[in-house]
Amino acid sequence: xxxxxxxxxVHPNAKLGDGNIIGPxxxxxxxxxxxxxxxxxxSVTIHQGARIGDGNEFFPGASISTKPQDLKFxxxxxxxxxxxxxxxxxxxxxxxxxxxxxxxxxxxxNLLMENMHIAHDCIIGSNIIIGNSTKLAGxxxxxxxxxxxxxxxCHQFCKIGGHVMIQGGSRFSQDIPPYITAGKHPVKYxxxxxxxxxxxxxxxxxxxxxxxxxxLLYSPGTxxxxxxxxxxxxxxTPEVQHIITFVENSERGIIH
Numbered sequence: 658x659x660x661x662x663x664x665x666x667v668h669p670n671a672k673l674g675d676g677n678i679i680g681p682x683x684x685x686x687x688x689x690x691x692x693x694x695x696x697x698x699x700s701v702t703i704h705q706g707a708r709i710g711d712g713n714e715f716f717p718g719a720s721i722s723t724k725p726q727d728l729k730f731x732x733x734x735x736x737x738x739x740x741x742x743x744x745x746x747x748x749x750x751x752x753x754x755x756x757x758x759x760x761x762x763x764x765x766x767n768l769l770m771e772n773m774h775i776a777h778d779c780i781i782g783s784n785i786i787i788g789n790s791t792k793l794a795g796x797x798x799x800x801x802x803x804x805x806x807x808x809x810x811c812h813q814f815c816k817i818g819g820h821v822m823i824q825g826g827s828r829f830s831q832d833i834p835p836y837i838t839a840g841k842h843p844v845k846y847x848x849x850x851x852x853x854x855x856x857x858x859x860x861x862x863x864x865x866x867x868x869x870x871x872x873l874l875y876s877p878g879t880x881x882x883x884x885x886x887x888x889x890x891x892x893x894t895p896e897v898q899h900i901i902t903f904v905e906n907s908e909r910g911i912i913h
Contacts, residue, residue: 665697674711689722692741706734706753710741710765718748722761725752725777727795740765740783752777757796770807788825800835802857804850818903820857822850832907835899836867845913846875863896870897875913880904 659673664681667673671685674693679685683697688705694712697703701715707722715721722737724730735754739745742765749769754760755777763775764783773787776795781787785799788807793799797811800819805811809823812830817823821833824840824847833839836854838847849871854864873886884901891897904911 662699671703704737704753706736708736708738710739712742713739713745714743715745716747716749716771719745720748720750721745722753723750725755725795727755727777730755730777735777736760737763739763740767743767743769745769747771749773749775751775754778755795764801776813782819802853804853812909815909816903816907819899820850820853822853829912831909832903832911834903834907834911836896837871839912843913846871859896863894866891866894867896867900870900874900874904880911 659675659677661667661679662681665679665683667679667685668687670687671689673691676694677691678696680697680699682700685703686705689703689707691709692711695709696714698715698717700717702720704722733756737751737753738760740763743763746769748771752761758778761775761777761779763781766783767781767785769787770789772789773791775781775793778796779793780798782799782801784802787805790807791805791809793811794813796814798816800817802820803817804822806823806825808826810828816832818833818835820836822838823833827840827844829844836849838850840847849864849868851864869891870887874883876883884904887901
């Protein structure tokens with residue numbers, strides 16, 4: 658059974674699972690699908706197109722599946738898909754998709770801190786922490802286990818690799834490859850996220866291979882020359898291959 662405050666509004670066409678708690682002054686629009694055991698504290702707004710999984714917690718002022726802040730949006734039917742067990746804190750805003758990708762996606766077990774924004778068509782993985790007041794522009798991709806600190810500005814179309822740590826207050830318009838720490842101004846490569854990797858069970862051998870790959874990648878020479886050095890001189894472990902693939906597929910270029 659759902660617990661719905663008499664001071665909340667749930668559209669008759671909204672589809673709710675079981676065990677949800679909907680607090681006072683929440684607004685749940687039509688064309689929304691909500692799973693089980695979600696907790697909406699007071700004053701949460703769920704707009705049309707929301708597709709929400711199970712076990713999420715939404716704090717006051719959160720606004721989910723908002724109309725995209727994109728002048729090309731013409732009212733097409735799009736969605737904002739939220740997975741399971743996310744903590745979405747006060748005043749977080751997440752836009753639904755546009756015709757570009759059709760949906761904005763947030764995975765599982767993420768902590769989205771107060772006042773941060775996820776724009777249209779972003780793809781956010783799982784087990785990610787995004788700090789207070791960080792803003793992600795449209796069509797940003799973030800891989801799993803990234804830690805993105807507070808008050809960061811991320812340009813549209815950027816990709817952020819998994820297991821990274823990005824310094825608070827950073828702003829960037831190029832891709833940030835996996836396993837590293839990034840910061841300063843302008844944002845640059847600052848070494849490996851060794852503490853994060855060890856916490857997630859990476860062995861010394863895996864970390865050493867990642868370190869050697871980045872030593873070669875950021876050595877003198879062009880990107881193509883340095884990728885060839887990696888391929889020719891290192892064992893291609895899954896982590897090294899991930900780095901190679903990420904850099905080769907980067908459309909905006911990686912940070913220096």
